[in-house]
Amino acid sequence: MGSGQPNSEEFIVKAKYFLPLEPTEENLRQIQTRFTKILREEGYITDDAPLPYVTLDRTMEFVKIPPEPKKSRWDKLKEKIGPGGSDDIRERLTDTQKFLSGLERVADDIPFRFVFRFKTFHGDEVEGYDLFVEVTPALLQKSRQLRLSENYSYNTDNIVDRNKRELQRILGRLELEPIQGPYTEAETLDTRLSETTIDQLEEHSYGKTALKYINEGDQSLRRGLLHAALSCYIQGIEWTILYYKIQQDDEDLVEEQQNGEIGPVYFSDLTEELEEDTPASQKTISKLSNFNQAERRWMAHHKSGELQRQDVENVRSTLLRLSDELF
Structure with missing residues (x-):
């Protein structure tokens, strides 16, 4: 159970899908039209629906239509005796008081906001659209716009599970299966260094x-920011090994290089320092060796903009394992 202000990293559900079709404006328009139809049927509204003769946005945002506000006896009477009393869905979103009143009555575990981002993909054998999805549960929206008390309690696991299931159910209506996720950032970075x-x-x-x-x-x-993350983790490995050399062998490679005693020290040089007489496991050393071989591929990806998240997460997990093994 959680309480107080929720952390977005624990609640926003993300996933990646792939749409294998020719990446043309017409095909994208058809897909976005289907998304709009299905999400409207599910009780969501958007300002990003595709329009004729208008360039398509690559991002679509859908918001849950808040419940109709409670009606006073006077409102009910006006509906009976004349026009003007009918409920306007748009007004529930634009009228702050009505919106907040409706938001307050939405269950915490209901997906409140869907964001879809379409990115064109051209491969050697397949092309289409990468689809990145983010789902924000109502609880998180409430914490941003309503004043939740410090004692406000919620079940994190239940809320996240509900949003994952709803995401898969709704996109399942389009016969889509995720190629990554659903997940939260807290889940992907759950592993931490020991104290x-x-x-x-x-x-x-x-x-x-x-x-x-x-x-x-x-x-x-x-x-x-995959390239930035990868660079940080690689440098983290380097500084971890440099510190280990000082602690274990009383050898400061940085100082020796600055004094001109040795030449430049590269990532491959540092990882080779661990191959003999080290507490690092064979699995970790093998991973580091693989990273050496992958450097050219990562550099090529850096230039072309292509880099897999899994590559970055593998480097991160190896860095954490190396640190725990050495110290």
Whole structure:
């Protein structure tokens, strides 16, 4: 159970889908029209519906239509005796008082907002659209617009599970299956360094630098900045090994390089330092060796803009395991 203000990293559900079709404006228009129809049937409204002769947006946002406000006896009487008393769905969204009143009555675990982002994909054998989806539960929307008390309680697991199921159910109506997720950022970055390892790293400036890069990498990964995250994690590995060399062998490679005693020290040089007489596991050393071989591919991806999230997460998990094994 949780209480107080919820953390968006724990609640926003994300997923990635792939639409294997020729990436043309007409095909995208048909897909977005189907999305609009289905989401409207599910009780959502959007300002991003495709319009004739208008360039399509690559992002669509759907918001849950708030419940109709409770009617006073006077409102009910006006409906009976004349026009003007009918409920306007748009007014429930634009009238702040009506919107907040409706939002308050939406169940916490209802998906309140869907955001769909379409990105054109051209591969050697397949082309289409990558579809990135974010689902915001009503609880999180309430925390942003209503004053939730510090004692306001909720069940995080139930809310996240409900939003995952609803996402898969609704997109299942389009016969779509996720190729990644559904997940929350809190789930993807659930693994953390042990407190003992953190304490040891904080004893030296090199260890503190490694921690800084780990934290910056995590922040970049949460924002989907894969290249920045990868760079941070690679540098985190380097500073972790540099600190280990000082602690284990009393050898400061940075100082030796600055004094001209040795030449430039590269990632491959540092990982080779661990191949003999080290507490690092064979699995970790093998992973580091694979990273050496992957450097050219990552550089090529950096230039072309293509980089897989799984690659970055693999580097992160290896960095954390290496740190725990060395310290």
